[in-house]
Amino acid sequence: MIRKLNVTGLLCLSIFANCGWAADEQSEPERSEALSQTEQWLTLQREGSQASLNKQNLSGPAMDNIHKRYLDSFTRPIPERFDPGQFNRQ
Numbered sequence: 001m002i003r004k005l006n007v008t009g010l011l012c013l014s015i016f017a018n019c020g021w022a023a024d025e026q027s028e029p030e031r032s033e034a035l036s037q038t039e040q041w042l043t044l045q046r047e048g049s050q051a052s053l054n055k056q057n058l059s060g061p062a063m064d065n066i067h068k069r070y071l072d073s074f075t076r077p078i079p080e081r082f083d084p085g086q087f088n089r090q
Contacts, residue, residue, distance in 0.1 A: 035043070044050050058066070
């Protein structure tokens with residue numbers, strides 16, 4: 001009976017160790033070294049270290065059109081439900 005408990009205990013310990021619960025600190029450095037290309041781009045975007053120093057402005061007519069579209073969006077009521085059929089492709 002004692003031998004069965006020891007085997008069961010060892011099995012449980014090996015399962016917990018393999019799940020990574022015991023090695024959270026060790027997995028973090030490996031994760032930071034192996035960032036995917038998407039994660040690298042998102043990190044650059046988040047940090048802003050590669051952002052342009054030149055402010056990018058839109059022309060007056062473009063800003064007027066954007067503002068008009070924004071104001072016009074308030075003239076239509078918000079529907080009770082989303083109907084995907086209202087966007088039929090032609």
